[in-house]
Amino acid sequence: MEEVRSAIDAHMDQMADLVQKLTAELRSGLGPAYDNFLGFFHAIDWKEPWLMCLLSFHVVLLIVVVISRKNVNFQMCLFLLALGGVYFAESLNKILERNWKSFATQNYFDRYGVFLSVLWSGPLLVIAIIILVNTLLSLCYLIIKWKRAELKHRARLSHNKED
Structure with a gap:
């Protein structure tokens, strides 16, 4: 004890x-x-061309997501591509770590992948969350629409039985 x-x-x-x-x-x-x-x-030297292209890519992807918010199938493709980009970030970091001299002025790519996580995976995850929230809102709207149609159908059936 x-x-x-x-x-x-x-x-x-x-x-x-x-x-x-x-x-x-x-x-x-x-x-x-x-x-x-x-x-x-x-x-970070923010004036490097490849960094400006990366940031532009994320902005364009966000604009495409917002514009295509009504097209659920296209959004799901973008969602899977964004998550695929996050999944392959470690491999991408290793490739960029070996070849950084060909496109950058300094080596941003450490073995832990902090830089790539912040500037590549982070924005892709934010975009994926935006797509996910949009999809959930679309599903809620669809469920409400379906339930209203079901209630109208039941009301018509009960009205027809009374006549």
């Missing part, structure tokens, strides 16, 4: 320590994260 009590006390001490560390980090605020973001932002 004493062993169980000492194990529980050790677990409670560990949990209290974790809570103290978490509250200390929360009290420090978003300052360190903001500083890291600014460091990342200023380390």
